[in-house]
Amino acid sequence: MKQTSLNIIAIGIFVLTMSALLGPIFNVSPLIPAIATFSVLVLATIDTLGWQGQGGMIIVDLVEGTSSERRDRIICHEAGHFLVAYLLEIPVSGYALSAWEAFRQGQSAQGGVRFDDQKLAAQLQKGIISDQLVDRYCTVWMAGIAAEDLVYGNAEGGAEDRAKITAILTQLKRPGESKLKQSWASLQARSLLENHQSAYKALVEAMTERASVSDCYQAIHQHLSVHQN
Structure with a gap:
């Protein structure tokens, strides 16, 4: 799997973990971060299998390219x-x-x-x-x-x-x-x-x-x- 897609997956898991910890404090439904994270993981998988990681590369490039x-x-x-x-x-x-x-x-x-x-x-x-x-x-x-x-x-x-x-x-x-x-x-x-x-x-x-x-x-x-x- 491309490193960019792995990075996106890692970010998704991190967001899910932090949401589980902070959600009750801010009264956020656990379904919202779970759905968002699941969507990120699905997109990362599609990107890796169908686009050979090109989508992830474009996203990372656009973010890093602001410098x-x-x-x-x-x-x-x-x-x-x-x-x-x-x-x-x-x-x-x-x-x-x-x-x-x-x-x-x-x-x-x-x-x-x-x-x-x-x-x-x-x-x-x-x-x-x-x-x-x-x-x-x-x-x-x-x-x-x-x-x-x-x-x-x-x-x-x-x-x-x-x-x-x-x-x-x-x-x-x-x-x-x-x-x-x-x-x-x-x-x-x-x-x-x-x-x-x-x-x-x-x-x-x-x-x-x-x-x-x-x-x-x-x-x-x-x-x-x-x-x-």
């Missing part, structure tokens, strides 16, 4: 993925900065940068994948963590990015390399971001305005050209 610092961190993180993908010539097909945005775009309710990874999938299907391609994708996946660490001095997100590296190395029967590859890729991503800070800042501004992928590409290209000149 401007959190929104800034998300943009910082995703811009790291986007820029490094551009620099390593991995096409970006789209992005969403919240679960709700992703849902509205017809994607699974999880924000993030989406890549055109057909080449990776094709090589994995054949069972033959170049180390160079693995390194490029690992660097892109770790770029969000590297961007957060570069801007804030620490990273709050990135667990799923690390999991992707573990998953692909496990599929390649090299699970023991996961932590070393994460560290290496993080350093590579950080170096790219440090060497292209003007392009990164321009991309952050563009993504804050929800610019299209092509406009984001243009913002990066303009600042890379200035840097090269």
Whole structure:
């Protein structure tokens, strides 16, 4: 069961317990909190089984997304993925900065940068994948963590990015390399971001305005050209 749905269930149980304790004091019928809690549990179950936890993710995202610092961190993180993908010539097909945005775009309710990874999938299907391609994708996946660490001095997100590296190395029967590859890729991503800070800042501004992928590409290209000149 998704962690978000588990959190909703835990909240429901907590509310029911507190209502049982405080209900008599405030003269509240025990049926009201019981019905409300039961409804929450039913919805959480439907969400988990039918929507794969997407509803819970949207609710949690909407609540947590009210923090401007959190929104800034998300943009910082995703811009790291986007820029490094551009620099390593991995096409970006789209992005969403919240679960709700992703849902509205017809994607699974999880924000993030989406890549055109057909080449990776094709090589994995054949069972033959170049180390160079693995390194490029690992660097892109770790770029969000590297961007957060570069801007804030620490990273709050990135667990799923690390999991992707573990998953692909496990599929390649090299699970023991996961932590070393994460560290290496993080350093590579950080170096790219440090060497292209003007392009990164321009991309952050563009993504804050929800610019299209092509406009984001243009913002990066303009600042890379200035840097090269």
